[in-house]
Amino acid sequence: MKLQRSGYLAGIALTATLALAACGSDNNTPAGGSSDASVAAGNCSSGSLTAQGSTAQKNAMDEWIKTYQGQCSNAKIDYQGTGSGAGIQAFISGTADFAGSDSALKEDEQTQADAKCGGGAALHLPMVIGPIAVVYNLEGVDGLQLDASTLAKIFGGKITKWDDPAIAALNSGAKLPATTIQSVHRSDESGTTDNFTKYLSKTAEADWTFGNAKAWKAPGGTGAAKSDGVASQVKSTPGTISYVELSFAENSELQQAKVKNGAGEFVELTGESAGKAIEGAKVTGTGSDLKMEIDYATSTAGAYPIVLITYEITCSKGSAKAADIKAFLSYTASTGGQSALAELGYAPLPESVRAKVEASVASIS
The missing domain is CATH 3.40.190.10 (Periplasmic binding protein-like II)
Known part of the structure; x- marks a missing residue:
């Protein structure tokens, strides 16, 4: 399993x-x-x-x-x-x-x-x-590869078709359909959204101009409530793409993209690759307070770069x-x-x- x-x-x-x-x-x-x-x-x-x-x-x-x-x-x-x-x-x-x-x-x-x-x-x-998976629903396209810039353009509404040249360039040989991309985001205030947009803002500054926050700031897309709502929306709607925690992605058996890290590798999300990403996290709180800072641009070999810490x-x-x-x-x-x-x-x-x-x-x- x-x-x-x-x-x-x-x-x-x-x-x-x-x-x-x-x-x-x-x-x-x-x-x-x-x-x-x-x-x-x-x-x-x-x-x-x-x-x-x-x-x-x-x-x-x-x-x-x-x-x-x-x-x-x-x-x-x-x-x-x-x-x-x-x-x-x-x-x-x-x-x-x-x-x-x-x-x-x-x-x-x-x-x-x-x-x-x-x-x-x-x-x-x-x-x-909690590793954050980039999930999608695209029949016949498994193992989709995406980088931060392309993700920022998709969720920012600049890339609107699945066969866009930017996506095709990252997925040589894939049969990408000429269908409209339907991006899904959390409709409620969410730390998952905050961490996902923080990843985009720190790794794709030129393409993501909406900063990071618990509330979704970018225009367009469809909102869904809570993690199970996002997973359900992607599961039931062809052509969708979203972000959700690994446990919800796997429980719903969703397709997951490989994401390019700071070392230039397209990495599949697993417990192993997520574990490597948190090697670079730093404690920034003082005393008994343990706030941490994640390195979203991690260059650690084999590290999947989009993870969150729940406090x-x-x-x-x-x-x-x-x-x-x-x-x-x-x-x-x-x-x-x-x-x-x-x-x-x-x-x-x-x-x-x-x-x-x-x-x-x-x-x-």
């Missing part, structure tokens, strides 16, 4: 990363760590949590909650995939105990979130690595649900929790990052 193989390859890739660059996957279990998805003894909460936000991590959250509640019988956790923007606003307003966001808080959001925490800063805890946004201190939040996120950040992601279309956190997340979660009070 392709989905399982992608996860398996992610483990292999990140194991190599650990050996070569002090980064690796949860498969490299540290001394005393757990290599399965079990919740650590004595780490169960007995309260309830309400959370919402990123749809990119919804499949991961569903799996984590199922395992956690199965082993912690008194715990009750509800996570709704409402989109990153909605999740942040719910956290700030106090209707969510923590939020999932595929983008870091903006300055004004950080100020509001800190105030909500009652004196303790709101933390960014990178918990899920859990929560209070460092001051939350009435601090003990319950700490217990649940201790599990998701554990080697066992991360190992559960491998078969879901995600790349587990590199060990160097995972250990920092685990330490940050441990500091919540």
